[in-house]
Amino acid sequence: MSSNAHSFYYGGKFLSKVTDLVRSEIEPIIAARGDEFVDIEYVKEKSQNYLRIYVDKDQPGGIDIDEIAALSEEVSEKLDSLEPDPLPDPYVLELSSPGVERPIKNAKDWEKANGEYIHVGLYQKIDGKKMFEGTLKSYNDEEIELEIKIKTRRKTLTIPRKLIANARFAIEF
Structure with a gap:
């Protein structure tokens, strides 16, 4: 939006x-x-x-x-x-209503998203990608930790908040 x-x-x-x-x-x-x-x-x-x-x-x-x-x-x-x-x-x-895939914009939204599956778009690439989906494991004013799935294994990715262009709730398939 x-x-x-x-x-x-x-x-x-x-x-x-x-x-x-x-x-x-x-x-x-x-x-x-x-x-x-x-x-x-x-x-x-x-x-x-x-x-x-x-x-x-x-x-x-x-x-x-x-x-x-x-x-x-x-x-x-x-x-x-x-x-x-x-x-x-x-x-x-x-x-x-913002729907199921509502945006994550403020502290209250990040609090609701903790432990949930989300989509994150970035201003710059991390590991060659600008978009990630995964479970939000933790967040603070500086960074978030996102548990992502790579094929059959899970990896925790730390993303600086200043690199996040947009974030929203997502549906896991």
């Missing part, structure tokens, strides 16, 4: 991205419902702009479709009320 950068001055603050403003406006709505903000992206696909907001609930089964529909109404009303409009071009608002 990524977003296009749009710099602007809004409400006495300089924001580097439209998504920064939108997030600051909608996060309290999401939190008030007991839901969890996961991610946001503002992208253009073909000729259409999309504002995608990913939410979840910290409970077994996560957030359900009825909760997402109700939250979508509240978020839409809030965005329509903002002056000046940070999204002056027409866009499609999409609220959804």
